[in-house]
Amino acid sequence: MPKFIKEPVTQRQIDKWRRDALRDGTRYASKAVGAGKYLYWNWESTQNTQKEFWEFKYPSPTKPGKRQKMGLGACRDVSLADARELARRHLSVLNLGGDPAREKREKARQDAERAVKEVTFEDFAPEAIAIHTKGLRNSKNVSQWQNTIKDYCLPHIGQLYVSEIGVQHINAILTQQIKHRRSGVTGSFWEVMNPTATKVRERLERILETWASMPPTTDDYRNPAELRRLQPLLPRVNHKPEHFQSLDYRECPEMFAWLQQRDTPAARCLRMLMLHVGRLEETAKLPWSELDFDLKQWTLPPHRTKSQNEHVEPLSDQAIELLSSCDRRHEHVWKSGGISETALRKLHNESGFFGTRHGFRTSFRTWGAEQGYPEHLLELCIAHTQDQLTRAYQRSDLRKRRREIMQRWADHITGEAS
Numbered sequence: 001m002p003k004f005i006k007e008p009v010t011q012r013q014i015d016k017w018r019r020d021a022l023r024d025g026t027r028y029a030s031k032a033v034g035a036g037k038y039l040y041w042n043w044e045s046t047q048n049t050q051k052e053f054w055e056f057k058y059p060s061p062t063k064p065g066k067r068q069k070m071g072l073g074a075c076r077d078v079s080l081a082d083a084r085e086l087a088r089r090h091l092s093v094l095n096l097g098g099d100p101a102r103e104k105r106e107k108a109r110q111d112a113e114r115a116v117k118e119v120t121f122e123d124f125a126p127e128a129i130a131i132h133t134k135g136l137r138n139s140k141n142v143s144q145w146q147n148t149i150k151d152y153c154l155p156h157i158g159q160l161y162v163s164e165i166g167v168q169h170i171n172a173i174l175t176q177q178i179k180h181r182r183s184g185v186t187g188s189f190w191e192v193m194n195p196t197a198t199k200v201r202e203r204l205e206r207i208l209e210t211w212a213s214m215p216p217t218t219d220d221y222r223n224p225a226e227l228r229r230l231q232p233l234l235p236r237v238n239h240k241p242e243h244f245q246s247l248d249y250r251e252c253p254e255m256f257a258w259l260q261q262r263d264t265p266a267a268r269c270l271r272m273l274m275l276h277v278g279r280l281e282e283t284a285k286l287p288w289s290e291l292d293f294d295l296k297q298w299t300l301p302p303h304r305t306k307s308q309n310e311h312v313e314p315l316s317d318q319a320i321e322l323l324s325s326c327d328r329r330h331e332h333v334w335k336s337g338g339i340s341e342t343a344l345r346k347l348h349n350e351s352g353f354f355g356t357r358h359g360f361r362t363s364f365r366t367w368g369a370e371q372g373y374p375e376h377l378l379e380l381c382i383a384h385t386q387d388q389l390t391r392a393y394q395r396s397d398l399r400k401r402r403r404e405i406m407q408r409w410a411d412h413i414t415g416e417a418s
Contacts, residue, residue, distance in 0.1 A: 008035035011080050017041065018052060030055070033080070039087035041075070052076070054083040056090050061099045070101045110216075117216070121165060122158035125149055128207040137303070138281065148200050149207075152176070152189065162211045167224040171233045174201060194237045201225055246359030249367035252413045255353040265334040266343045268322060273344075273357055275319045275410050277364040277382055279306060280357050285338035287331050296320055297399075311383050314403035316410035364409055373405055381405055 009031075021029055021043045029043040038058045044051045054072035061068075072078060072086050090100035129149065133142045156173050157165050174190045174197050190197045205225035212221045222229070247255060256274055259267045273283050282304055290299055298313040305311050315323075323333060330336040344357055355363070361382050368378040381402050411417040 009033045009041070009080075014041055014075070014080065018043070021045065022050070033084070036084055036087045037091055039072075039084060054078055054086075056087050056100065058090070058094055058100065061094075061097075068099075068101060070104065114216075117163060117211075117214070119162060119211075120158065121160055121162050122154055124162050124211055125153075125207055128210040129203075131210060132203075132206055144199075145203060148196065149203060152197075152200050153204065162208065165208065165224055167229050167233070170201070170204060170225045171230060173204070174230065174234060188235075190234055191237055201227065201230065245355045246362035246366075247353055247355035249363040249370075249412070251353065252360070252363055253415050255351055256413045257415070258351050258353070259347075262347075264347075266339055266347045268326060269334045269339045270344055270347055270357070271322060272319065274360050274413055275316060275322070276313060276406065277361045277409075278313065279361075279383070280341060280344070284334070284341065284344065286333045288328060288333060289331075291315075291323060291333075293320065293324070296403075305383065307383070312397060312399060313383075314399055314406055316403075316407045318410040318414050318416075367409065367412065368405065371408070377401055377405060 014033075017029070017031060020026070025045070026043060027045050031041050033039045033041055033054075038056050040055045040057055042051075042053050042055050044053075052075040054075065056070045056072055057067050058070075059068070060066040070090065072083050075083075078086070090104075093100045093103050126146075129145050133145050136142055153173055156176070157169050160169065175188045177186065178189045178192060179186045180192050185192055189200075205223055205227075208223050208225055212223065252274060256271060259271050259274075269284060269286075272278075272286070273280065276283070276298070282300060285304075286298075290301070290304075291297075292299065296315045298315055300311045300313065302308045302310050326333050332338045341357070348355075348357060365378055365382065368381070369375075377398060380398055408417065
């Protein structure tokens with residue numbers, strides 16, 4: 001138990017204790033301060049540092065005969081008067097049957113949880129977006145998350161605490177007046193750009209749900225971005241999906257011939273896209289390590305495919321000839337780092353031919369249907385994921401039959417078809 005002190009210790013006396021400790025080389029000292037029970041001035045000295053701090057030493061509520069210690073801060077940060085006030089508060093808790101240390105930890109936890117909740121949408125959104133985009137392999141999808149929230153949401157709710165966001169704020173985002181980039185039509189975001197607005201609402205719902213799930217959880221919280229809460233406020237929109245524009249397969253030989261006249265990395269990559277109708281990212285970043293010229297095949301590892309399954313693509317004679325003509329100085333086939341989508345789009349636009357790079361898959365699919373090839377074979381050729389039942393019972397990749405189809409397609413677009 002603490003020593004009884006007739007007169008409370010003054011700051012002048014504490015300064016003297018410090019000077020004496022430094023002069024005498026005292027390694028450890030602990031002295032009662034008075035003007036309240038259990039408050040101590042502590043001194044600790046090691047070879048490199050000296051520490052001077054306040055400590056509240058009180059009888060342990062759970063271990064009779066033992067004392068429990070609780071730091072109150074360094075003397076340079078906490079004045080003597082403040083230390084006495086803190087000690088009085090802890091003594092009050094102790095007198096009421098509580099444990100000051102446990103109460104302090106609980107308050108710190110509550111303050112930390114409260115700090116998590118008292119955050120603006122602008123500060124919290126990047127954290128939530130990072131959580132929900134972690135599994136996305138396409139950097140373009142991550143950028144879409146970030147840019148749509150930045151462009152359409154932050155001007156309306158960026159400075160609001162997340163807890164303050166209500167249905168009226170989400171409705172204001174979805175009904176804001178915008179101008180469509182391509183068509184030039186002006187109107188409500190929900191009506192003019194419904195696919196984008198729908199994605200924004202879904203992303204907002206997930207961000208707000210993430211916030212609500214963080215401690216302390218609020219059982220009665222209702223997510224203001226839920227569709228069922230917004231439907232009564234939003235007009236019904238009959239949206240017709242826009243598919244990728246595609247070049248008529250009968251015009252593909254003309255475009256391929258135009259590309260053959262240009263000996264550039266972008267032109268060679270675009271020719272490979274036409275020959276084997278792969279996905280743009282997979283073809284543009286094609287490394288030499290995935291090619292086997294002896295077996296005449298291209299093996300895409302799971303991390304490079306949309307389905308996250310290995311895909312083996314049989315290569316046509318024209319593809320082998322094209323790939324063999326490329327320089328092997330770099331890791332990637334076309335150039336160091338691969339070809340950008342911008343370079344391919346620019347070249348496609350320069351050609352004057354209709355469609356998009358992804359549209360070549362549609363061109364091939366239409367050609368294959370008109371040639372009478374089975375649908376499941378054509379789906380395997382463009383590496384579409386089959387339904388669960390088909391995958392369970394049909395486990396062959398039908399590589400030999402796919403090679404025949406891809407060779408006939410290559411013959412068609414190079415003008416070598418009989």
